[in-house]
Amino acid sequence: MSQRPGRARRAAAGLHVVFVIWRIHVKLYLASPFEGFLNIVWPLFFAAMAFLIDDATGNHVIMRYTLFGIAAMGVWSSVAVSGSSLLQHARWGGMLELIVAAPRSFSLILASMTLALETTAVFSFAATLIMARYLFGIPVRIDDPALFIVAVVLTMIAMGMFGFVLAVSAVRYRSAWVIGNVLEYPGWILCGFLVPLALLPAWAHPVSDVLAPTWGIEAMRAAAGGQSPWTGLLICGALAVAYVCAGVLIARAVVQSARVHATLALS
């Protein structure tokens, strides 16, 4: 009984850390004119892509399948590219050493940073849908808005945690940020954003299955179509938890390895 207040206090302190780091990093991204420019151009690009598909097929069933996937593409790009280069930027700015040398858990700090990245990426998701609807006149029908929002939020958190796993590797390997660039386009296909997974070769299915966005986007489509999204939601949530566990374990190992191999600084 006596441990409960201590645990509760620690949990509250942990949440406060996540909130403050998240808030300050969101502020940091919003303060960048270049990031702001990209936040407008990328959704416009994806909405235009949806329009071209809609125009070419004239089939609203296909459009309904691809629209949410197209909106999620920008989020995936943000996770893959920005997530994996997050710590490289921190290294360039001399922040990585300060973050590692801080008494707070490195995993907690990094996960909060990737969540902030995801928050700005949510803007890309919403902006793509809004532009598709109001700029290009593509119908956006969502039968179960509440569960759809749950699916979007959970998918974003899961993607953020995937970004956390990607970002962690950059602590040890200075060139690990290129992994994000390598993953960006294959991810669009493997997560089933544009084409149904059934069209992919059999060997690709296990890879798709361990990517949380695959299940998240399935849940979104199910909620939008009035079907049960729970299978997708549960698997997406479970994968997010698995990413967190893997990220924490990898983080411990790579920080120790970085101390051995002296890779925290630029040189």
Added chain:
Amino acid sequence: MIEVVGLGRVFQRRSGLLRLTSAETVAVGDVSFEIAPGELFGLLGPNGAGKTTTIKMLVTLLLPTSGSARVAGFDVVASPHEVRKRVGYVFGGDRGLYERLTGLDNLRYFAELYGVDPRDQRARIGELLELVGLTGREREKVEAYSRGMRQRLHIARGLLHDPPVLFLDEPTIGIDPVGARELRTAITGLRSTGKTILLTTHYMREADELCDRVAVIRRGEIVAQGTPASLKSLTGGGDQVLEVTVANADAETIERVGGLRGVGAAWVEEKADGPVVMIRIEPGADVIADVVAALQDARIERVTTREATLEDAYVELVSRE
């Protein structure tokens, strides 16, 4: 408060893709020193001597490859988390701050990272802004700060969790004289609050003014340590230094001057008005006539004498083969 015994760090660099080659660089060979609570200790040495590597091992960013170190009672290898809670790490230069955020946001951010209780953060940040003279400027973005202001913000950042031990790695580098003086005043203030401080600097006058004791590190090894006064005496304290501005000075001539009776050491420093032969004269010796004769071919332009400084001792120590 800080105990360093035989600390060493060897870097391994691997290159090549098919044929892997490995090279070892000894950044810190065998370093030992102790710093008492409340002491301001200076670690002096040329670029690449191992100062920053030593500090990085003490703040747990690097693992030593030999020896051991304890900071605030905790081993830097076995208990890095305990060490991190008790140290502040401040380095010089423009890096280590979020430029697009305000000074206040930077401090709030690091207050979380350093585990400052949210209820105490506002008061603590206010105190530190006052201490480093940034009160009233905290809501400006860091990109608008001068280098001196950034450096003072760095110090405030390093003190957020009120660590008993502070590592200052070349904090005044690149700062104008007024900014450097303000920073030195802030460091003196910190010492008076009982902080144990390890300072690295290239500026000997700064070390002489601030440090209780100093150690000179060269090629990864401590070559001398003690109070600034004892270091001066180690290389001839109380001696006079003869400065001879010449048109040219070759190594052979300098060696000849160094071998003269009554000359402790001779070396050349490049200054704005040309090469200056620095000659440390042993107490009571009268060598001016011999030196002038020895430097006849070097075309003497000016001769002055002054008291030996810590810088003279430092140059002599790091120049010894």
